[in-house]
Amino acid sequence: MTTEVFGEDYTKALDAALAIEIFHNFSLVHDDIMDDAPLRRGKKTVHEKWDLNTGILSGDVMLIVAYRFFENYPAEKFRDLAKLFSKTAIEVCEGQQYDIDFETRNDVSESEYLKMITYKTAVLVGTAMKMGAIVAGTTEEQAQAIYDFGLNLGIAFQLKDDYLDAFGDPETFGKQVGGDIIENKKTYLYIKTIENLDDDRAEALKTLFNTTPEDPAEKIDSVKALMHNSGAVKLTEEAIEKYTKKAFEVLNTLDIPVHKKAVLQEFGEQLMGRTV
Amino acid sequence: MTTEVFGEDYTKALDAALAIEIFHNFSLVHDDIMDDAPLRRGKKTVHEKWDLNTGILSGDVMLIVAYRFFENYPAEKFRDLAKLFSKTAIEVCEGQQYDIDFETRNDVSESEYLKMITYKTAVLVGTAMKMGAIVAGTTEEQAQAIYDFGLNLGIAFQLKDDYLDAFGDPETFGKQVGGDIIENKKTYLYIKTIENLDDDRAEALKTLFNTTPEDPAEKIDSVKALMHNSGAVKLTEEAIEKYTKKAFEVLNTLDIPVHKKAVLQEFGEQLMGRTV
Structure with a gap:
């Protein structure tokens, strides 16, 4: 959508969109292990259907596969997309760690909470939209x-x-x-x-x-x-x-x-x- | 070493070398979880010293940090290095899965075993050396x-x-x-x-x-x-x-x-x- 907003054909953004989607699903596979979740979208979670090892390794490979989708762009865009992606991916992992830490804390402040949801959720929305802009060459x-x-x-x-x-x-x-x-x-x-x-x-x-x-x-x-x-x-x-x-x-x-x-x-x- | 062999200053290869090293350590952190290993290099493993979540998330971030080391190269080299890295990283994960699968199998053939060690170990040696060549611009x-x-x-x-x-x-x-x-x-x-x-x-x-x-x-x-x-x-x-x-x-x-x-x-x- 943002690629189109900036005047470029949306199909050019599909690889970047897939990278975001696969990354999001990687984070769910690993989060489900950490949260010991039996179900996701009404189906057995990966570590439940197979085992812990499969959950960890599948997630790892999904994270790498996300990067591979950028390979379809020219070198400069590849670098811009991958750089933004790496920065954001680390923030999402940090957000997940805050979320876990907060479970056992009774003194979480408003600003800490806002930082946690910013990292765990909001940066990925911002990044998905910015990738559309990068693809469009703004x-x-x-x-x-x-x-x-x-x-x-x-x-x-x-x-x-x-x-x-x-x-x-x-x-x-x-x-x-x-x-x-x-x-x-x-x-x-x-x-x-x-x-x-x-x-x-x-x-x-x-x-x-x-x-x-x-x-x-x-x-x-x-x-x-x-x-x-x-x-x-x-x-x-x-x-x-x-x-x-x-x-x-x-x-x-x-x-x-x-x-x-x-x-x-x-x-x-x-x-x-x-x-x- | 291979960067020097191809006539370029070895210091130019340090970021790529660090990417390989951090990736290798990422794989150890996650492998130690899968192998339920209490010790690594004579010290407590990450998931033992902290917990499972910390082991999974630290490994995830290390994998991303490895990619970030390529950001210090020009766009074309960044892409070449990251592409090679992604291909190899997936192979290493696949090698780990074969290794786990083989534990419970009694019919592992010679060629399957050679494929497992190629993926789990050898591709990373080849990749480290090839990265030196990419940095040197061969x-x-x-x-x-x-x-x-x-x-x-x-x-x-x-x-x-x-x-x-x-x-x-x-x-x-x-x-x-x-x-x-x-x-x-x-x-x-x-x-x-x-x-x-x-x-x-x-x-x-x-x-x-x-x-x-x-x-x-x-x-x-x-x-x-x-x-x-x-x-x-x-x-x-x-x-x-x-x-x-x-x-x-x-x-x-x-x-x-x-x-x-x-x-x-x-x-x-x-x-x-x-x-x-």
Whole structure:
């Protein structure tokens, strides 16, 4: 899409897009090992279907295969794409390590959380969009602007994901609503709730998050009530709005025809307006 | 060394050399997880010192960091180096999978074994040498010849390693002599022994390899006797000789000054003459 926005045929971007897609799936294969996940997209995870070794090695090869897709570009573009890819791939791995570390920490700050979701999710959105710009041969400034658009949209997307996990419509959400609460995830919602509760109730929430409940549904309801009453829900909605706005502001600085901007604007609005 | 052999300053090859070294260590970190190894170079392995997640993620990042070292080369060389690297890295992963598969198979053939050590070990030697040629800017023919030199030397090296594991001098070998026999590894020596024993004794050896012995030293002695009597020791020595010779023959085709060839010849002889 961004390749087309910058006036080049989208088919030229397919190899770069495949690299991003294979990389994303590499990270899922290895993450599923780390999270000990039995299922992915309704099917057995790789390490479950075969074994740990196969999961590790398949992931390794997928990471390498991702790089190979850049081989179809001329040398200069190959280097630009591979450089951006390497930088981002390391950030995604770092984001995953933060995510793991946060599971056993009770003092994750808002800025730490934002850094984690930026690395784990948002940089890959920015990178995918910037690759489209590199393929189209834009200026570095344009390429950086579209990266920032994707980055901010990625942050907004992940915050929205956290929000929907707790407050989405069970009919349309697809995943179990309240899953993050049951897994004691230190999401933006949780951090904001802790920040805005008085000390006693904050301690009560922390205790709730460190124990396995007899009645999960009751725990979900209690935590959601605290999220509402503390004002954390409103603060999260405001944060989603803030990063979405930032993304659209960057969009306005782009030196491309108005009807091309509209494509990206619509994409962003669809992404943020989703209820699933 | 190969960069110098082709008339360029060796310092230009350092980034490529570091890429190979970091990649090699990436493969050890992930292999140690798969082999459940507690120690590496006398120190705790990464997944033992920290945990499984840290082992997987550190390895992933090391693989990416290896690619980053190529960023210091001009675009054309960057692409040539990264392409060669990706091809080889996939082969090394495939070699590791063969090695794992062979542990539970009793019918590994000579050609399968040679393919496994070629992928797991020899291609990386060939690639390291070819990278030196790429950095020096040789013709593709020269680069391919030095790759073949390294490849054949790598195969000879691994066969020698198998040989020394059983028949090395315990005083100088550094590792436990007979380690492969205790771990029931299907080495070249083992495969040649099975091939050259009569059916009854071959079955006896297979049984010996599928059971945990009460007296490991006795098992090592029995197996080593069979390796000798079957003629497998001699066949292995001949195979080592064959691949070393192949390497030196390739060397002769190289269009470089005689005193440069002597450097590579000496390197090969040192490697193959080693007793440790």
